[in-house]
Amino acid sequence: MPIVQIEMLSGRTLEQKREMVKEVTETLVKTIKCRPEAVKIIIREMEKQNYAENGKLYMELP
Amino acid sequence: MPIVQIEMLSGRTLEQKREMVKEVTETLVKTIKCRPEAVKIIIREMEKQNYAENGKLYMELP
Amino acid sequence: MPIVQIEMLSGRTLEQKREMVKEVTETLVKTIKCRPEAVKIIIREMEKQNYAENGKLYMELP
Amino acid sequence: MPIVQIEMLSGRTLEQKREMVKEVTETLVKTIKCRPEAVKIIIREMEKQNYAENGKLYMELP
Amino acid sequence: MPIVQIEMLSGRTLEQKREMVKEVTETLVKTIKCRPEAVKIIIREMEKQNYAENGKLYMELP
Amino acid sequence: MPIVQIEMLSGRTLEQKREMVKEVTETLVKTIKCRPEAVKIIIREMEKQNYAENGKLYMELP
Numbered sequence: 263m264p265i266v267q268i269e270m271l272s273g274r275t276l277e278q279k280r281e282m283v284k285e286v287t288e289t290l291v292k293t294i295k296c297r298p299e300a301v302k303i304i305i306r307e308m309e310k311q312n313y314a315e316n317g318k319l320y321m322e323l324p
Numbered sequence: 325m326p327i328v329q330i331e332m333l334s335g336r337t338l339e340q341k342r343e344m345v346k347e348v349t350e351t352l353v354k355t356i357k358c359r360p361e362a363v364k365i366i367i368r369e370m371e372k373q374n375y376a377e378n379g380k381l382y383m384e385l386p
Numbered sequence: 387m388p389i390v391q392i393e394m395l396s397g398r399t400l401e402q403k404r405e406m407v408k409e410v411t412e413t414l415v416k417t418i419k420c421r422p423e424a425v426k427i428i429i430r431e432m433e434k435q436n437y438a439e440n441g442k443l444y445m446e447l448p
Numbered sequence: 449m450p451i452v453q454i455e456m457l458s459g460r461t462l463e464q465k466r467e468m469v470k471e472v473t474e475t476l477v478k479t480i481k482c483r484p485e486a487v488k489i490i491i492r493e494m495e496k497q498n499y500a501e502n503g504k505l506y507m508e509l510p
Numbered sequence: 511m512p513i514v515q516i517e518m519l520s521g522r523t524l525e526q527k528r529e530m531v532k533e534v535t536e537t538l539v540k541t542i543k544c545r546p547e548a549v550k551i552i553i554r555e556m557e558k559q560n561y562a563e564n565g566k567l568y569m570e571l572p
Numbered sequence: 573m574p575i576v577q578i579e580m581l582s583g584r585t586l587e588q589k590r591e592m593v594k595e596v597t598e599t600l601v602k603t604i605k606c607r608p609e610a611v612k613i614i615i616r617e618m619e620k621q622n623y624a625e626n627g628k629l630y631m632e633l634p
Contacts, residue, residue: 313366
């Protein structure tokens, strides 16, 4: 712990995920003073028909 | 916020999802008095082998 | 299933929660055709210092 | 309720999932005294590029 | 990983939680063949006004 | 979206949370190219009796 769950639209590259988990981990180590080995990150990718804001599916937002 | 996560069996049509997020959003606006733009909904679809009740996978329930 | 998780700011009344779960359940039954007994709803209430948008804690948003 | 969410790497067999949900349910019934019908389990399978520890994607861990 | 999230009504004793996490961990090690150190368990306790089934708050279920 | 859920032990100061959400947001904007307004962060604080590793409650880990 900390355990981090990140939901985002699918389509990011492997390189973007690699950079994201590296930097999110460093940020947590620095700001809340935890050990880097303790940080676990789960990435969940969503299709545009599985996320909604303001009552509309993301695929239909302007 | 509010942020809503809905787990359901896969297989619903796009039209059903569209209607669901529209009406869940309206319901929250009406009952807990939030702005519609503030409502975010994540839909997660499960296969029948990834959900269990009473110790049995859903695919094996009667 | 469906299993619904709703995160919202703390401070809603019992009556608002009662109405919310009743109507969210009816909405799901109607839009995705499930049985009402199958709908489970978890409500999680957040303090204003435990939610952030745009890099700012909610308690500090304008 | 209890509602259990299990994130694990993808790749387990159907037989392993079947055994897992059976035994996790029995364990909860025994230790926290709930009815077996009340136990719901959601399984979420992750790809090795969607989980990180110590700032590294699982696919890149030694 | 696996990462397990368990939502249950508040009110279980420390001894029940201790037994629960010990046995759930053993069950996962046995059924899905993971290392015990890899199993992380998050327990979330709910008040009876924050869980609903069949459109009714748990505190009002018969 | 992205929507980030962070579980951590309770006890961090307001200042630490403020810094954490600011920097996690900046990190996501930079690494996965999203707008800062789109980043939502939910913080959940856990007591030491509600988290377990290796079959033991955190309060009992060495």
